[in-house]
Amino acid sequence: xxxxVRNPHGEGSRLRDELIAAAGRVLAxxxxxxxxxxxxxxxxxxAAPSVYLQFADKTELVGAVIAHYFEQLxxxxxxxxxxxxxxxxxxxxxxxxxxxxxxxxxxxxxxxxASEAPVAHVLGRFGDPDDxxxxxxxxxxxxxxxxxxxxIARPGDPFRQATLFWSAMHGYVSLVQLQRGFPWQPxxxxxxxxxxxxxxxxxxxxxx
Amino acid sequence: xxxxVRNPHGEGSRLRDELIAAAGRVLAxxxxxxxxxxxxxxxxxxAAPSVYLQFADKTELVGAVIAHYFEQLxxxxxxxxxxxxxxxxxxxxxxxxxxxxxxxxxxxxxxxxASEAPVAHVLGRFGDPDDxxxxxxxxxxxxxxxxxxxxIARPGDPFRQATLFWSAMHGYVSLVQLQRGFPWQPxxxxxxxxxxxxxxxxxxxxxx
DNA sequence: TGTACATCAGTGAACGCGCGTTCACTGATGTAC
DNA sequence: TGTACATCAGTGAACGCGCGTTCACTGATGTAC
Numbered sequence: 001x002x003x004x005v006r007n008p009h010g011e012g013s014r015l016r017d018e019l020i021a022a023a024g025r026v027l028a029x030x031x032x033x034x035x036x037x038x039x040x041x042x043x044x045x046x047a048a049p050s051v052y053l054q055f056a057d058k059t060e061l062v063g064a065v066i067a068h069y070f071e072q073l074x075x076x077x078x079x080x081x082x083x084x085x086x087x088x089x090x091x092x093x094x095x096x097x098x099x100x101x102x103x104x105x106x107x108x109x110x111x112x113x114a115s116e117a118p119v120a121h122v123l124g125r126f127g128d129p130d131d132x133x134x135x136x137x138x139x140x141x142x143x144x145x146x147x148x149x150x151x152i153a154r155p156g157d158p159f160r161q162a163t164l165f166w167s168a169m170h171g172y173v174s175l176v177q178l179q180r181g182f183p184w185q186p187x188x189x190x191x192x193x194x195x196x197x198x199x200x201x202x203x204x205x206x207x208x
Numbered sequence: 209x210x211x212x213v214r215n216p217h218g219e220g221s222r223l224r225d226e227l228i229a230a231a232g233r234v235l236a237x238x239x240x241x242x243x244x245x246x247x248x249x250x251x252x253x254x255a256a257p258s259v260y261l262q263f264a265d266k267t268e269l270v271g272a273v274i275a276h277y278f279e280q281l282x283x284x285x286x287x288x289x290x291x292x293x294x295x296x297x298x299x300x301x302x303x304x305x306x307x308x309x310x311x312x313x314x315x316x317x318x319x320x321x322a323s324e325a326p327v328a329h330v331l332g333r334f335g336d337p338d339d340x341x342x343x344x345x346x347x348x349x350x351x352x353x354x355x356x357x358x359x360i361a362r363p364g365d366p367f368r369q370a371t372l373f374w375s376a377m378h379g380y381v382s383l384v385q386l387q388r389g390f391p392w393q394p395x396x397x398x399x400x401x402x403x404x405x406x407x408x409x410x411x412x413x414x415x416x
Numbered sequence: 417t418g419t420a421c422a423t424c425a426g427t428g429a430a431c432g433c434g435c436g437t438t439c440a441c442t443g444a445t446g447t448a449c
Numbered sequence: 450t451g452t453a454c455a456t457c458a459g460t461g462a463a464c465g466c467g468c469g470t471t472c473a474c475t476g477a478t479g480t481a482c
Contacts, residue, residue, distance in 0.1 A: 171379025
């Protein structure tokens with residue numbers, strides 16, 4: 001409960017990043033609750049009205065938080081994909097990274113994909129090539145298409161397959177968090193099953 | 209805004225069902241919001257404290273609502289399965305019914321599978337043969353196992369496949385509702401894709 | 417160098433709202449004698 | 450048949466809480482002259 005030091009003259013906008021960071025700590029502490037402006041201000045060590053110095057209203061604050069974590073998710077997935085060379089391995093790595101992000105950071109994942117004002121309201125219109133969501137989804141489509149052209153997956157519409165993949169991953173991540181009584185398999189097994197049945201690839205011989 | 213007629217002597221527990229019905233109307237009117245005790249009482253035409261004549265607290269009220277809709281969902285799915293004879297068609301019919309319930313009745317679906325106090329808290333422990341959730345899931349497993357023994361699906365662990373199916377369906381249903389900007393395919397196409405890629409069955413020749 | 421003033425970061429008190437829950441009550445209907 | 454009383458369905462007012470937002474403010478730091 002340390003007292004916060006006021007930002008220097010002309011640097012008031014540093015509070016913006018402090019608030020986004022504080023929101024992260026709030027989300028980590030209470031992953032299922034919806035973000036509240038007051039909780040974020042409290043965590044940042046600042047009075048509630050101070051938020052309005054950086055954001056027009058609660059929606060803008062949440063929007064900034066969403067944009068922040070969407071970028072993090074994108075980064076994590078892209079990095080994971082880059083670690084592998086073979087198309088199936090790249091796909092698997094990306095899926096695993098997505099699911100792990102969701103499981104390990106339920107608060108951020110929740111605010112991204114399950115809250116009242118979801119990603120779509122923050123990012124552009126889907127289909128717009130500048131839209132962050134569209135580009136993220138394109139990454140998944142590409143990974144799937146690569147598996148098809150490599151002859152590892154049976155041919156089909158990569159867009160549709162990507163929709164199925166996203167649905168399955170999101171379903172897994174949200175259900176694991178909400179239906180705690182269910183005997184869920186570990187993430188990597190789930191992703192293996194997903195890859196195997198969708199892609200129809202033989203199991204990776206390096207695994208036992 | 210009609211005034212409610214008081215229940216006759218000895219029939220006070222009728223209010224219980226009236227409240228559950230009122231909750232249904234509240235959920236239909238505001239599918240994304242969490243149920244509030246006061247909103248339900250308001251909709252039932254009753255003062256807020258009257259709820260406590262039938263339920264010990266809010267949790268019990270919501271629990272009763274959950275149990276009610278879980279039974280409805282089970283019924284819808286079981287009936288759908290019964291309309292078909294061939295294993296794949298039975299599986300497809302069940303999945304379609306599940307997804308349609310979720311899409312057409314987002315409020316009830318939300319309270320079942322996405323709210324703070326989800327199904328698991330109301331039903332028994334998973335694995336217990338008396339648990340409603342366990343039996344519902346068993347229905348899905350059976351449908352999948354039938355496809356395997358009929359030689360239509362490639363062999364595998366039906367439990368794992370059922371987990372994948374549930375994840376995919378839940379993911380589709382929740383994402384369709386939250387990510388409205390995304391170009392979702394219609395339900396039946398999604399379910400067809402799901403069946404086809406998981407089960408690896410040829411497309412139904414009766415469809416075009 | 418000193419002083420008046422503007423800018424800026426941030427605050428404290430208050431608002432109206434909906435919430436879950438408690439409490440003492442009202443008034444109609446049934447039962448006992 | 451009348452009357453006292455118990456039971457029962459349901460209520461109105463109040464509680465304390467956290468919320469998003471507004472408002473007039475405080476006090477430190479910079480700039481102009």
